[in-house]
Amino acid sequence: MDSPHEQHRGSNISLPERAYRIRRNALRMGEVQGQGYIGQALGVADILAVSYFYALRYKPEDPEWEDRDRFCLSIGHYAIALYSALIEAGILPEFELETYGTDDSRLPMSGMVTYTPGMEITGGSLGHGLGICVGMCLGLKRKKSSSLVYNLMSDGELGEGSTWEAAMSAAHHGLDNLIAIVDFNNQQADGPSTQMLSSEPITDKFAAFGWFVQRVDGNDIDAVRDAFDQARSHKGKQPRVVICDTTMCKGVPFLETREITHFVRVEPDEWEKALKVLDEGRPQ
Template sequence: MTALSSPQAPAGTDQRSERVERIRQAASRIRRNALDMGEVQGQGYIGQALGVADVLAVVYTDQLRFRPEDPHWRDRDRFLLSIGHYAIAAYAAMAEAGIIPLQELETYGSDDSRLPMSAMASYTPGMEISGGSLGHGLGVATGMALGLRHLGNEAQVFDLLSDGELDEGSTWEAAMACAHHGLDNVTAIVDVNALQADGPTAGVLRTEPLVDKWRAFGWHALRVDGNDVAVLVAAFDEIRRHRGSPSVLICDTRIGCGVPLLENREKAHFMRVDEAEWQIARDQLQEGLAR
């Protein structure tokens, strides 16, 4: 795979349909590979991986400029995984993009693997930061974006964070700084799955109305169904055209999306899945694709 010289441009109806279908197929493979990785450990953040697969498919197969063979290419777009426990989803997306070998996914979370259960930049090619201590990603993105501006580098910075991460004051400090400096080379992506470690997000600390809050902080804010690829593509295209301020894409996603067995799991933040259930999950995913 060669570097993307530029993100995919909007096209006619037929080309757009082909583009959306290509991304949907990528999202399906990301989900399937995430299930395979989850089975290696028998547990993990598989619900989040299934929920965010469509978002990551758009980002990695349609939006980012990168060179799979050169993770440190100076003109690459930066993708920051602030929510480091989503690493299982990111690895599947990176394998889809050719950044890490597909067969390496079998080592997920194992001793001496380059794919630890929480993302670490020192281990994994193409991983920009060590995420997981929530509230740091957007601050790092702000600093990176300022540095790129000073260098005259037109690379974009994407930061994936969660609705639970909006509980952190440092996130909003970074949001203010980013808007103050007019960093239109920053796109924040918020995965709103309404769940965090301590329970439903709305019950832990109410953060709504999210669009109004981000706009009040000076951001160009959009909210979409994060499991609708066509809608996601249109939103990212709009953000790519926007100038003058940072952008945030608020994505409402469903934990376990595509696998009813896991969508309906009561304790879904960190899932334990029985040995016999993994194949059921794969079968349900395949059945959904066939419909």
């Protein structure tokens, strides 16, 4: 399937290069505050690269363009990851990354729709994003819009009852304009998500709720791209979900091996080291 991005913008920059740049933006913002949800940002960079530079239909100069696809960040603490993609996509100017998390910044540490161009929802209490997206999809259906709604959510949100109410509702209404993306990194604040409240077998559960389900390596760009193609072209009148198994801190090996990666503690001298390691692994 043709990429909407290529159709309306055109680019010869590879998806791996886009993912590298998104990771670099995130590390630079993390350095501004000396902290942040860097592990998640590095982990979902490949998903965001495919989303913004292959799958999504949008206009960087007009973030509220009516015919755009909506990309919703259910997990508000992943905001640093989305800002990194919005900067790479030209929706936000690069210089603003220096303001990350500061007073009066358009880039608060948790994503809020009223602050940031390109931010579709406020990802506050986890577990609400999918329900909001169901409402968006119903509204777009009523307007006979061809736009799609993508919802990036976490494996931890699968422990929220509201998520499964929304999943049941989406299938009931035949929302074939909804594509959920689950970042399965098996990390929560209190430990591995499978040990806190296991949602396995996830694929079977979504299928039982009436969804078209795929599960892929979320750090394999080709696999993510193919899964997005199948989700967009699937003929069934049902919502779609792509479950993406990801590695926290992907691309910076010495951070990947940290015991606790939900909120990574990065020492002042390690930011430069992380950027150097990332640059050494830059796609050719």
